[in-house]
Amino acid sequence: MGRKLNEDEAAHFSELEISEKKNRKKNRNKIPKHEQSQTIEEEEPKLKRKLNQSETLEDPKPNGKDSKKKKRSIAESNEELDANDLIERKKFEERPVEVKTVVVSGNNTKESKYAALGSFSEAKLPDQVLECCKSFSKPSPIQAHAWPFLLDGRDLIGIAATGSGKTLAFGIPALMHILGKEKKNASKRVNPLCLVLSPTRELAQQIADVLLEAGKSCGARSVCLYGGTSKGPQISSLKSGVEIVIGTPGRLRDLIEMGICCLQEVSYVVLDEADRMLDMGFEPEVRSILSETCTIRQMVMFSATWPPSVHQLAQEFMDPNPVKVVVGSEDLAANHDVMQIVEVLDDRSRDARLVTLLEKYHKSQSNRVLVFVLYKKEASRVESMLQRKGWKAVSVHGDKAQRDRTKALSLFKDGICPLMVATDVAARGLDIPDVEVVINYSFPLTTEDYVHRIGRTGRAGKKGVAHTFFMQENKGLAGELVNVLREAGQIVPESLTRFGTHVKKKESKLYGAHFKEVSADAPKAKKTTFDNSDEE
Structure with a gap:
């Protein structure tokens, strides 16, 4: 049974009851007179039961059994995922060095x-x-x-x-x-x-x-x-x-x-x-x-x-x-020396999952771990959150003065503060030695940027790990990401393929989707001229 209604809820129920009676009164001419009283008597208990059930579901007891079961199932799921990752990582590290064409x-x-x-x-x-x-x-x-x-x-x-x-x-x-x-x-x-x-x-x-x-x-x-x-x-x-x-x-x-x-x-x-x-x-x-x-x-x-x-x-x-x-490939391709792990989850789970991964990958707090976010404010928030939880972290993003950005990069490179949160300003070209793990807290706006982000690890012939959070709002890039994972021989999670594997055709900024890719060695177009005279 549902719990007893308080005064506010009783008033709310009374309003619902009045509303229902008004609706039935409007349609009373459609119901035979001998059925009207019976219908009202049958509907009111149903309405009460419906309200009681919804209140019970929406307001569970704090620290109740359902909540504990949910937390336990999430923890068990994460443990199972981490155990599988460990097995796959060992297999990945034993892969022979790939000769690139x-x-x-x-x-x-x-x-x-x-x-x-x-x-x-x-x-x-x-x-x-x-x-x-x-x-x-x-x-x-x-x-x-x-x-x-x-x-x-x-x-x-x-x-x-x-x-x-x-x-x-x-x-x-x-x-x-x-x-x-x-x-x-x-x-x-x-x-x-x-x-x-x-x-x-x-x-x-x-x-x-x-x-x-x-x-x-x-x-x-x-x-x-x-x-x-x-x-x-x-x-x-x-x-x-x-x-x-x-x-x-x-x-x-x-x-x-x-x-x-x-x-x-x-x-x-x-x-x-x-x-x-x-x-x-x-x-x-x-x-x-x-x-x-x-x-x-x-x-x-x-x-x-x-x-x-x-x-x-x-x-x-x-x-x-x-x-x-x-x-290698002229098409979009990731570094094959990087083990890619993609995890589909919701926004509210990211903070807790990030901390869990840091406890796994950054337990000694001596190896370099790079956490990528999408926005400048997000970088500051994640940095503050990690610092409150006892992690020694720095950040690099566009809102920081150049002096502070340079200092943060130096602390990270020198290993003084080997945990850094960064936007895509650090995604391309930066050669930071011995970055063992890249964590994509937010998926980037393009798959090209994803490839560059994970390229911060697995450099100079070394193996690296890239752990990526993928959310519902990123579903438009699921097809491209699946292709990148498959090209590199990585595991494609079933939860990712549920978003679909369709790849949207890349568009020209000037001509939209109606353009043709031209190779660098293609001959230049010939200019054709016409006689302006109309006389034959």
């Missing part, structure tokens, strides 16, 4: 001088240039195939997964390009010779760190130009003379317009993460900056994906048929 296309790519390098010695580079490669046994696939073309001055498009050694793939040829220029008055040089454009500050800083270290032994000076911080030190570095400029489009364009940065002597240009730059709306800045460089220049583009917008940019600023090196 490399496809090279373009004009005259079959010549013997462009053969892939099997060792650093085959590159025949000076010792001071290869000083930064001492810790590696041999060139990575993208380096082995790209260096012969880049060292020969060819324009090149490189498509490879994150963590594949792309920075040195274009960095070593940049150093050789500088050494190949006339060294007369090099110590007094003011204008740079090489330019690297990056979509985010964090990626620009990382590239600068690598090139600064690589350039020490051969005297190549570099400067990193990015917003969110004072222009003073950057202007001072430019005035003192540098060979390499690494920068984000916004700050670099500002300094060009101020007359501080002159790119007239730049003859080696790199667009790193070109697809991301265009997605972020930097196309006008990129075009403006490229117009400031030498008309005769070597162009290099590195990207993880090859959308039509990047292809159009390549057609305008590169040779008609540039060399294209694709490591």
